[in-house]
Each structure stands twice: as structure tokens, then as C-alpha cells.
Amino acid sequence: xxxxxxxxEEVEVSLQLPEGEFNxxxxxxxxxxxxxxxxxxxxxxxxxxxxxxxxxxxxPKNAIIKQGKIIFQDDELTALxxxxxxxxxxxxxxxxxxxxxxxxxxxxxxxxxxxxxxxQHTTLxxxxxxxxxxxxxxxxxxxxxAQLWKAYPHQLSGGMRQRxxxxxxxxxxxxxxxxxxxxTALDVTIQAQIVExxxxxxxxxxxxxxxxxxxxxxxxxxCDRVLVxxxxxxxxxxxxxxxxxxxxxxxxKSLIQxxxxxxxxGQPLYTIPGTVPQLHVRHxxxxxxxxxxxxxxxxxxxxxxxxxxxEQTVTCHLxxxxxxxxx
Amino acid sequence: MKPLxxxxxIKKFYKQKRTNIFEKPSFVKxxxxxxxxxxxxxxxxxxxxxxxxxxxxxxxxIQLMKQTDxxxxxxxxxxxxxxxxxxxxxxxxxxxxxxxPYSSLNPKKTIKWILNEPxxxxxxxxxxxxxxxxxxTLKEVGLDTSFLYRYPHELSGGQRQRVAIAAAxxxxxxxxxxxxxxxxxxxxxxAQIINLLKELQEKYSLTYLFISHxxxxxxxxxxxxxxxxxxxxxxLGTTxxxxxxxxxxxxQALFSxIPTIGNxxxxxxxxxxxxDTSDPPCGCxxxxxxxxxxxxxxxxxxxxMTISKGHEAACHLIKLEKEKMR
Numbered sequence: 001x002x003x004x005x006x007x008x009e010e011v012e013v014s015l016q017l018p019e020g021e022f023n024x025x026x027x028x029x030x031x032x033x034x035x036x037x038x039x040x041x042x043x044x045x046x047x048x049x050x051x052x053x054x055x056x057x058x059x060p061k062n063a064i065i066k067q068g069k070i071i072f073q074d075d076e077l078t079a080l081x082x083x084x085x086x087x088x089x090x091x092x093x094x095x096x097x098x099x100x101x102x103x104x105x106x107x108x109x110x111x112x113x114x115x116x117x118x119x120q121h122t123t124l125x126x127x128x129x130x131x132x133x134x135x136x137x138x139x140x141x142x143x144x145x146a147q148l149w150k151a152y153p154h155q156l157s158g159g160m161r162q163r164x165x166x167x168x169x170x171x172x173x174x175x176x177x178x179x180x181x182x183x184t185a186l187d188v189t190i191q192a193q194i195v196e197x198x199x200x201x202x203x204x205x206x207x208x209x210x211x212x213x214x215x216x217x218x219x220x221x222x223c224d225r226v227l228v229x230x231x232x233x234x235x236x237x238x239x240x241x242x243x244x245x246x247x248x249x250x251x252x253k254s255l256i257q258x259x260x261x262x263x264x265x266g267q268p269l270y271t272i273p274g275t276v277p278q279l280h281v282r283h284x285x286x287x288x289x290x291x292x293x294x295x296x297x298x299x300x301x302x303x304x305x306x307x308x309x310x311e312q313t314v315t316c317h318l319x320x321x322x323x324x325x326x327x
Numbered sequence: 328m329k330p331l332x333x334x335x336x337i338k339k340f341y342k343q344k345r346t347n348i349f350e351k352p353s354f355v356k357x358x359x360x361x362x363x364x365x366x367x368x369x370x371x372x373x374x375x376x377x378x379x380x381x382x383x384x385x386x387x388x389i390q391l392m393k394q395t396d397x398x399x400x401x402x403x404x405x406x407x408x409x410x411x412x413x414x415x416x417x418x419x420x421x422x423x424x425x426x427x428p429y430s431s432l433n434p435k436k437t438i439k440w441i442l443n444e445p446x447x448x449x450x451x452x453x454x455x456x457x458x459x460x461x462x463x464t465l466k467e468v469g470l471d472t473s474f475l476y477r478y479p480h481e482l483s484g485g486q487r488q489r490v491a492i493a494a495a496x497x498x499x500x501x502x503x504x505x506x507x508x509x510x511x512x513x514x515x516x517x518a519q520i521i522n523l524l525k526e527l528q529e530k531y532s533l534t535y536l537f538i539s540h541x542x543x544x545x546x547x548x549x550x551x552x553x554x555x556x557x558x559x560x561x562x563l564g565t566t567x568x569x570x571x572x573x574x575x576x577x578x579q580a581l582f583s584x585i586p587t588i589g590n591x592x593x594x595x596x597x598x599x600x601x602x603d604t605s606d607p608p609c610g611c612x613x614x615x616x617x618x619x620x621x622x623x624x625x626x627x628x629x630x631x632m633t634i635s636k637g638h639e640a641a642c643h644l645i646k647l648e649k650e651k652m653r
Contacts, residue, residue, distance in 0.1 A: 043513040043514070043515055043516075044484075044513050143599075157600040157601070158377070158600075159600055160600065187376040187377055187540055188376070188540060188541075188542060188581060188584045188585060188586075189376060189580060189581060189584045189597045190376070190600065191584065191586070192584035192586075192596065192597075193596065193597070195586065196596065214513060214514060215586060216586075216588050217585065217586025217587050217588055218586045220586065220587070220588045221586055244588050254515065255514065255515065256588070258514050258515050258517075258518040259514060259543070259588070260517070260518065260521065260541075260543045260544045260546075260547040260548070261543060261546075261547060264547065265546070265547055265548075265566070268522050268525065269518040269521050269522050269547070270518060271515060271518040271519045271522060272515040272518075275483050275485065275516070
């Protein structure tokens with residue numbers, strides 16, 4: 001068995017809100033293995049971004065990790081000091097954000113921003129740094145890298161800016177990159193280019209990725225394995241092909257069903273009634289119970305166990321019987 | 328089918344700031360000669376990458392801004408000849424829903440105020456009538472009376488978009504522009520809003536101009552589609568035609584770039600980004616990115632050719648193909 005690169009064990013994150021303290025992430029557990037791309041899907045408010053922030057150690061001030069461990073290589077991330085974090089971020093772990101306009105500094109040149117990682121983590125000379133920066137800019141497909149080195153973010157288009165952000169994440173040669181909706185703000189044709197770039201990175205570089213998106217198409221193109229999150233919990237995980245061909249959790253099923261498709265024109269789209277429950281109204285049972293069409297009596301009171309089917313796991317009462325059979 | 332809106336060769340140019348007083352003024356051609364006919368009761372999709380002029384076209388049609396050139400006719404009448412009074416009356420019949428329900432609703436006003444405003448502006452009914460109309464409209468978009476005295480920040484994205492739609496339909500319009508109306512929402516909420524729009528269309532026989540960059544939704548929602556590139560329509564046809572037999576290389580690239588979960592053929596990759604609109608490439612504006620470009624594309628602008636009834640595209644390749652057929 002290969003040792004996982006990152007393992008998140010029973011992590012609970014709580015948020016301090018004016019209404020009180022609430023658990024936004026509840027007992028999240030998953031692993032990322034070397035050279036693997038793990039996708040996270042779910043509606044907004046499900047805790048996708050909070051999960052990535054917890055791993056990167058950039059949780060908002062009102063959020064704390066109440067319990068659980070996040071183990072990356074051999075380090076326990078939740079116990080790191082500020083200094084130790086600075087050594088890990090950028091060199092071993094890095095992150096790509098959704099909005100490339102806001103994640104770049106408008107008053108610094110592209111070259112400066114990309115090479116800043118090297119300045120922090122290496123003792124390279126200025127010349128070497130520039131060389132390395134330009135080579136990484138070429139790798140992510142930025143044309144005329146030597147001229148762009150002196151350009152400012154506002155001079156670039158959205159797709160190019162996202163390439164710059166990817167270059168910044170890659171230059172430290174991290175072992176794990178977390179990409180939080182990196183293609184959502186882009187046009188389809190540009191999105192296709194960036195997806196292509198991610199595929200190339202996946203093949204040529206020896207690293208893992210956590211890829212957050214709500215677009216099943218993009219997830220399908222890039223990821224090996226997918227976690228489906230709902231109301232702060234992982235409700236289903238498995239390989240992308242398995243999840244798409246035989247989704248088990250009712251939430252995964254409805255998510256896949258509500259993707260609009262030209263072929264289904266004329267019929268009403270499938271919708272999930274209601275919305276993700278707000279933090280302060282979550283009850284002890286299954287959080288999806290109120291919106292679930294397969295609800296049974298136990299759903300509202302007891303939180304379901306997680307059942308395992310080969311490589312797929314699902315947290316739902318419906319599979320309690322099946323599991324006994326399969327064992 | 329009766330035409331509701333006919334657009335003839337509309338243009339919208341923006342003057343650019345000169346850096347030198349001896350310089351000739353240059354223009355950004357946001358919309359560069361578009362002709363379209365929208366028929367009563369149809370859902371017409373306008374797609375393209377950002378910056379191609381699709382939103383500008385939508386706003387020109389409902390006269391949120393004045394066109395530089397060209398005419399827009401509503402039910403056969405030229406909109407630019409309307410007197411201010413006529414224009415105001417006409418505004419009742421055409422409405423728009425914007426992309427971001429977070430910024431299109433006034434954060435300081437209650438939902439009731441927001442829905443009352445259009446009625447008050449057009450002096451429709453008395454207080455009792457208006458109150459009843461507001462409640463009725465709220466119900467139609469799937470909200471109940473408990474929302475009346477709430478503020479936009481208390482609602483979720485989907486609920487806000489429902490309020491924005493309610494504010495648009497409360498005047499019982501005939502034509503609605505949905506400018507990226509569902510792009511900012513989650514997939515599941517998106518589906519709810521799309522279904523709501525479909526229901527309303529059937530109920531009021533509304534005509535929609537649906538502007539979006541999400542081709543999946545456009546293909547699902549619209550009867551006809553026009554593909555825009557750099558301020559011009561490069562292809563137009565029924566959804567079935569365009570989906571199955573896209574003729575323009577740009578349309579082909581756009582449609583193959585849709586990320587799907589089905590079996591995947593590799594997308595036609597486009598080189599580079601959309602060119603600068605203030606300095607468009609000569610000849611066919613698409614030639615620098617086109618995988619099939621040849622000499623003629625750089626020199627000559629292609630004219631729009633009819634492929635079959637109701638399906639047209641502007642590309643030199645189509646002419647070549649036709650010549651070969653002969």
C-alpha cells in the first residue's frame with residue numbers, strides 16, 4: 001500500500017458567528033496519494049473552500065480546527081507555528097485561487113511576483129531566478145516570456161493571468177497544489193486551454209492536486225477520484241468513472257441529474273428542492289434528509305454510517321441493508 | 328410566427344481616448360453590424376466569449392443605450408422614433424434580468440419596495456391592487472409572503488434571482504433579456520431558475536433573449552442560437568442545426584470546448600485569446616485563432632452565407648465547400 005501524501009483525519013472546523021458557534025466541517029476524512037488528482041464537488045456553502053483553507057492553514061479568523069489531524073508527508077499541519085508554515089507554503093504546498101484578477105498584486109510586475117517564491121525559499125542568484133522564472137512561464141504556455149516578465153497584471157487577459165497564477169504555484173515545485181475553482185471565471189475556450197494545461201502538468205510533474213469545482217465536466221477531464229461534499233460532510237467518494245456511472249448517494253445522483261444538457265431539451269430540468277441548510281439550522285440526522293426523495297424514517301434522527309463498496313464509500317442510510325448483503 | 332423585434336445592422340462604437348491631439352480618433356467596435364429577427368414566443372440564445380459584444384447587443388435592443396447606427400423595430404415600429412412618453416410605455420413591455428442578483432437589487436430596500444417600484448413608476452393601480460399584485464407575483468416565482476419585508480442580504484443567491492425575475496415580470500412584459508441570468512448560481516439552483524423561466528414563458532408567451540456563455544444551458548433552453556465573435560454574428564441557426572452541424576470553425580471550437588461528462592472527443596483547441604477590439608485583425612476577424620485559416624481569410628472579410636433554411640454562417644470555407652460540390 002502506498003503511503004498517502006496528505007491525510008485528513010476526522011477534522012472538525014467550527015465557525016464563530018453572531019448567532020453562536022457552529023461546526024462548518026464535521027469529521028472530514030480523506031487522503032490524497034502521490035500523483036493523484038482529487039476533485040471536490042458540492043454546492044456553495046458545503047465547505048469545499050473551508051476544507052482547502054484548513055489544509056493550507058489560511059482559515060478565516062473566526063474559524064478554528066476543533067479536532068482532527070491533517071498530516072502532510074510527515075508533518076502534522078495543525079500543530080505548525082507561523083515560521084514553520086512559511087517554510088511549507090509555496091515550496092511544498094501551494095494554492096491556486098478562483099479569481100486571477102484579485103490574487104495578483106496589481107502594482108508588481110509578473111516576473112517579480114512569480115520569482116518571489118524563489119526569493120523566499122531558495123538562495124539562487126538574481127540571474128538564476130530570472131532564468132528559472134522564464135522557463136516556468138514558458139512551461140505554462142505564456143508567450144513572449146522575456147517581455148512578459150516586465151508586464152503588469154492589468155496588461156494580460158484573464159486566461160494569461162490564470163497561467164501566471166499557475167506558474168506561481170508551480171515554481172516552488174510543490175508536492176501538492178490546491179486549485180479552488182481555477183477555471184470558473186474563464187470563458188469556455190480559455191477554460192479548455194487551462195484544463196489542457198492542468199492535464200499536461202499532471203503528466204509531466206510528479207505531484208498531487210486537489211481540484212475544487214462545481215463543474216462536473218471539468219472534474220471529469222482532470223480528476224482521478226472525487227469527494228462529494230454536502231453541508232460540511234463528505235457524503236460520497238470514489239473514482240470519477242464510478243461516481244458518474246453509478247452514483248450511490250441521493251445527493252450525488254441529483255447533482256448529476258441537474259446538469260443541463262441539450263439532449264434533454266423540452267423536458268423540465270431535474271431540480272433538488274430547497275437549498276443547503278444554513279449552519280445554525282442543521283440537525284443531528286442526515287443533513288440532506290429534507291431535500292432527499294428517498295428519505296426513510298431514520299434519516300431525520302440518526303446520522304448515517306459510511307458504507308464501503310469496493311473503492312466507493314457512501315454515507316447514507318439506504319445502504320445499510322445492502323452492506324450486510326455484500327459482506 | 329410573427330416577428331417581435333427586428334434589428335437591422337446595428338452598431339455600437341466607443342471612442343477611445345487619444346494619447347496625442349494629432350491622432351485620428353479610434354473606435355472600439357463593440358457591436359459591428361448585427362441583424363437579427365426575434366419571433367414572438369421564442370427563446371433566442373446569444374453566445375460567445377466575454378468581450379464579444381453579447382451584453383451590449385442585449386442592452387441596445389431594450390435601449391438601455393443608444394446605438395451608433397442601425398435600426399431596431401419593435402412590432403414593426405422603429406424604436407428610435409418613439410417620443411419620451413411612448414418610450415416609457417414601451418419599457419413596460421421589455422425587461423431585463425442581470426447576472427448578479429447581489430448587485431442588481433437595492434440593498435437598502437425591502438423586497439416589497441423593490442417589487443412596488445416598477446408599478447409605482449408606471450402608475451399602475453391603487454395601493455390595494457399593487458399589494459395584491461406583488462403577493463401574486465412573488466408566488467409565481469416560488470416565494471411566499473414572508474419575503475415581503477425582508478432585505479436582499481437575507482436571501483440566498485437563488486432567492487435573490489427569483490426576486491429579480493419577479494421585478495421584471497410584475498409589469499407583464501412581452502420580451503425579456505436574460506443577461507447571464509443564471510451564471511452566478513449553483514447547478515441545482517440554476518436548474519430551478521431555468522425551470523421557472525420556462526414556466527413563465529409558457530404562461531405569458533414571453534419572448535426571451537438569453538445571453539450566456541454556458542453553452543450547455545443555452546442548448547437546453549433556447550430554440551435558436553446566434554454565435555457572436557468580436558461584435559459580429561458568425562453563425563445563426565436552430566439549436567438542433569447548430570448543435571449537430573456547426574459550420575463556422577469558431578462555433579465548432581466553442582461547442583467542442585464544452586466540458587462534458589459523456590464520452591469525450593478531444594476539443595478543437597483555439598490558439599490564444601480574443602484579440603483587442605480596438606484593433607481587430609483584418610479580413611476575417613477570427614483568422615489568427617482559426618485552425619483552418621488560409622490566405623484569403625487574412626485579406627477578405629467573409630460574407631454571411633445561407634447553408635439551409637434559417638441556418639447561416641460567415642466563413643470562406645463554406646463558399647469553398649459549395650464550389651467543390653458543384
